[in-house]
Amino acid sequence: MVNLNEFYEKGYQVFEDTLNTKKTYELIEKIENIYKRQVQEFNIQQLEKIGELNTIRSPFLYDREFIKLFYNDFTNNLIQNILGTHAILSLQNAVKVVPKVKHHQTKYHRDLIHQEFTSSRPIAFNIYYCLTDFNKHNGGITFIPKSHTTEKIGSSFIEKTPDVKSGSVIIFNSMVFHKAGHNQSLNSRIGINNMYTLPFVKQQINYSKHFKNPIGDKKLSRILGFESKEFESVNEFRNYRLSRYCDEK
Numbered sequence: 001m002v003n004l005n006e007f008y009e010k011g012y013q014v015f016e017d018t019l020n021t022k023k024t025y026e027l028i029e030k031i032e033n034i035y036k037r038q039v040q041e042f043n044i045q046q047l048e049k050i051g052e053l054n055t056i057r058s059p060f061l062y063d064r065e066f067i068k069l070f071y072n073d074f075t076n077n078l079i080q081n082i083l084g085t086h087a088i089l090s091l092q093n094a095v096k097v098v099p100k101v102k103h104h105q106t107k108y109h110r111d112l113i114h115q116e117f118t119s120s121r122p123i124a125f126n127i128y129y130c131l132t133d134f135n136k137h138n139g140g141i142t143f144i145p146k147s148h149t150t151e152k153i154g155s156s157f158i159e160k161t162p163d164v165k166s167g168s169v170i171i172f173n174s175m176v177f178h179k180a181g182h183n184q185s186l187n188s189r190i191g192i193n194n195m196y197t198l199p200f201v202k203q204q205i206n207y208s209k210h211f212k213n214p215i216g217d218k219k220l221s222r223i224l225g226f227e228s229k230e231f232e233s234v235n236e237f238r239n240y241r242l243s244r245y246c247d248e249k
């Protein structure tokens, strides 16, 4: 398994050369198309009102190609190592930072929003695909290293904006403070954020509802949340326990 020291220490770590250039272009084109659909489905003025411009939510619900980004050998290894067997996908969002336009994520935040506690082990982490270069000039992600280890950020802190090439992945603890930067270049900066959590943290969208039945692939079904839904009734809970009891016999 890859060495995750930086991830645990600083709260984030970069892996280069995860997607090839052709793939990054292909995904950008798909993202642009899904964004157009999402704008049509909602309303551009309303999206603006709620700070949703240039955010593409759950692209994998529109195009199954995006499932491959949160579910592949590389991600599965990371998930297993960091969160264990029962982790679920909390969200998948593409984020576009357009030149000279302020994105709503330009304030420091944790992706487990408004939480002010620390945990001895990660309860959530992100696999973020950079589909373009990411750097200070074009609004790359800025992190406060080690901020996942303190409840709040004080008034003075160090900021780091990793300079990474397109096709790289940044993994980060969802509790590390981070923000999108301002894009002073001429081109949009685009990434896809995939966040995983332990199963007691709610998903942003109830993904299992979108797939009528558990998918043939058990591991993928689990990641989508099929195995961590609330039971609908006392009897359903007990029937589940009974089925497990029978399986174990």
Ligand SMILES: O=C(O)CCC(=O)C(=O)O
Binding pocket: 093, 095, 105, 111, 139, 140, 141, 142, 178, 179, 180, 181, 191, 193
């Ligand atoms: O794309 C970025 O720079 C970060 C976006 C972000 O922080 C988020 O979507 O939660």
Ligand SMILES: [Fe+2]
Binding pocket: 105, 109, 110, 111, 178
């Ligand atoms: Fe974030």
